[in-house]
Amino acid sequence: MLDSINTTLPTVTQSLASVEFPAAKVLVGEWLSNHASPRQADWWSWDGARNYVFVDGHVRFLPARRIHPAANGLPDVNLTVDGVAGRDVD
Numbered sequence: 001m002l003d004s005i006n007t008t009l010p011t012v013t014q015s016l017a018s019v020e021f022p023a024a025k026v027l028v029g030e031w032l033s034n035h036a037s038p039r040q041a042d043w044w045s046w047d048g049a050r051n052y053v054f055v056d057g058h059v060r061f062l063p064a065r066r067i068h069p070a071a072n073g074l075p076d077v078n079l080t081v082d083g084v085a086g087r088d089v090d
Helices: none
Strands: 026-027 049-054 059-063
Touching: none
Parallel strands: none
Antiparallel strands: 026 049, 049 059
């Protein structure tokens, strides 16, 4: 999964106009979750819940299970399928 993602490409700036679903694309999220899990859940865990800031500026507290699976099959909003044109949530 993660092996299939090319990590040798340079970082490329994305324009705000490229974001097709600003209310469904996460910009920033909490790294760890202690909110709704009996144990600390990290970024690549389907357990727990986190606060997420979306491109349109709103913030939502969501269980990790509400995040769409990313290119690596995990709830990783840094690897959204279709990139900035994709959705992290419905």
